[in-house]
Amino acid sequence: MAYDVVVVGAGPAGAVAASYAAKKGASTLIIDRKTEIGKPVRCAEVVASTLPENFGMKNTSEWLINEAHYFRLISPRGRQVKINTSPYVGYVLDRASFEKELIWMALDDGAELILGKPVTKLVKDGVAMGGEVIRAKIIIAADGVDSRIGRQAGIETKSKIGMLGSCAQHTLVNIDIDPDFLEFYLGGSFAPGGYAWIFPKSGNEANVGVGILKHHKQGAVKVLENFIKNRFSHSQSTRFVTGCVPSTLPPKECVKGNVVIVGDAARQVNPFTGAGIANAFVAGKIAGELCGTVAVKNNSLENLKKYDSLWRTAFEKKLKKSYRLRNKVLVKDRNIELFCVLLKIIPAFILRKLAKGLHY
Numbered sequence: 001m002a003y004d005v006v007v008v009g010a011g012p013a014g015a016v017a018a019s020y021a022a023k024k025g026a027s028t029l030i031i032d033r034k035t036e037i038g039k040p041v042r043c044a045e046v047v048a049s050t051l052p053e054n055f056g057m058k059n060t061s062e063w064l065i066n067e068a069h070y071f072r073l074i075s076p077r078g079r080q081v082k083i084n085t086s087p088y089v090g091y092v093l094d095r096a097s098f099e100k101e102l103i104w105m106a107l108d109d110g111a112e113l114i115l116g117k118p119v120t121k122l123v124k125d126g127v128a129m130g131g132e133v134i135r136a137k138i139i140i141a142a143d144g145v146d147s148r149i150g151r152q153a154g155i156e157t158k159s160k161i162g163m164l165g166s167c168a169q170h171t172l173v174n175i176d177i178d179p180d181f182l183e184f185y186l187g188g189s190f191a192p193g194g195y196a197w198i199f200p201k202s203g204n205e206a207n208v209g210v211g212i213l214k215h216h217k218q219g220a221v222k223v224l225e226n227f228i229k230n231r232f233s234h235s236q237s238t239r240f241v242t243g244c245v246p247s248t249l250p251p252k253e254c255v256k257g258n259v260v261i262v263g264d265a266a267r268q269v270n271p272f273t274g275a276g277i278a279n280a281f282v283a284g285k286i287a288g289e290l291c292g293t294v295a296v297k298n299n300s301l302e303n304l305k306k307y308d309s310l311w312r313t314a315f316e317k318k319l320k321k322s323y324r325l326r327n328k329v330l331v332k333d334r335n336i337e338l339f340c341v342l343l344k345i346i347p348a349f350i351l352r353k354l355a356k357g358l359h360y
């Protein structure tokens with residue numbers, strides 16, 4: 001089998017990249033080791049409402065579970081900051097269904113899909129799945145955190161100590177919450193170096209998790225247990241997940257030869273919030289369009305280097321600002337307290353402008 005573009009990984013980055021490569025007329029194949037798209041879910045399942053709209057996702061009823069119009073931040077000393085996110089809305093998703101729609105969109109655009117087979121290595125002019133070789137002019141590595149495919153191409157994708165956030169999350173039922181609020185608990189006693197979150201699916205169900213960004217003697221699972229014991233002592237868990245999220249800046253190069261890395265593989269995750277879906281969409285589109293065009297026109301692979309300048313122009317400044325903010329604010333309870341005081345006094349329209357400078 002031979003394709004213009006092979007995409008390794010059918011997460012958000014891979015699905016969007018494949019869509020846009022196929023739209024350019026490139027024969028495109030997506031390969032994922034999972035047997036079912038979107039499962040298991042390793043996500044707190046929140047995106048800004050503008051994201052799916054901007055990327056033409058229409059089947060809202062399939063994946064939109066809840067809409068939240070407020071953030072509530074809780075500081076180490078219990079100070080509460082309520083932020084109206086208007087005109088933006090926080091969409092709480094059924095992420096598995098959300099990913100399924102993305103893949104259907106890629107298939108509608110002409111991409112093909114193989115599930116249940118891991119790509120084992122890069123080979124000359126293609127990829128291998130065990131003994132089976134698939135030839136490709138260009139390979140998009142959308143294979144997530146610590147991208148093995150990117151590493152094989154010679155890109156520095158391995159995370160060193162301190163470059164990853166460690167997360168644990170329960171989906172809880174039998175709780176009593178306001179579904180209009182996404183809650184963030186900041187400070188060492190909740191989640192050292194990161195935050196604990198409550199993202200409601202309804203008034204009695206929520207994703208409740210922690211992401212800790214520095215070494216903690218108890219680890220994310222224990223930190224989460226303590227948080228739940230204090231906050232939701234009578235709840236039941238219907239799902240438990242652990243996972244890692246990049247919490248540093250992307251590598252210096254995201255292209256090598258005929259390989260381009262995208263999404264978590266390229267650490268294109270907001271280091272302050274740990275959110276990566278929006279950037280995976282934006283970078284996926286850029287990578288897909290460029291790779292599709294280069295492959296169809298048989299242009300020199302040197303042209304792929306444009307990917308690095310294109311995605312960096314689109315959002316690298318936001319990642320750098322968020323990284324600096326994380327290192328200033330989240331590391332010390334005193335700084336978090338001050339941050340929350342400032343959030344309380346800064347007018348809403350300025351807050352919105354500042355947030356736009358950090359996030360999608």
Ligand SMILES: Cc1cc2nc3c(=O)[nH]c(=O)nc-3n(C[C@H](O)[C@H](O)[C@H](O)COP(=O)(O)OP(=O)(O)OC[C@H]3O[C@@H](n4cnc5c(N)ncnc54)[C@H](O)[C@@H]3O)c2cc1C
Nearest residue numbers: 009011012013033043044045046119144243263264276277
């Ligand atoms: C607990 C947790 C909560 C999160 N919550 C949010 C949130 O609320 N909002 C948000 O925006 N972000 C969130 N994130 C981050 C977000 O999930 C990621 O940024 C996003 O999934 C990145 O998409 P991706 O396509 O790059 O990678 P992934 O979604 O990780 O997809 C990679 C795909 O590659 C496949 N793969 C890997 N290796 C191979 C191989 N060798 N062969 C074939 N297939 C392979 C995998 O099976 C997988 O399907 C969270 C992360 C965690 C861990």
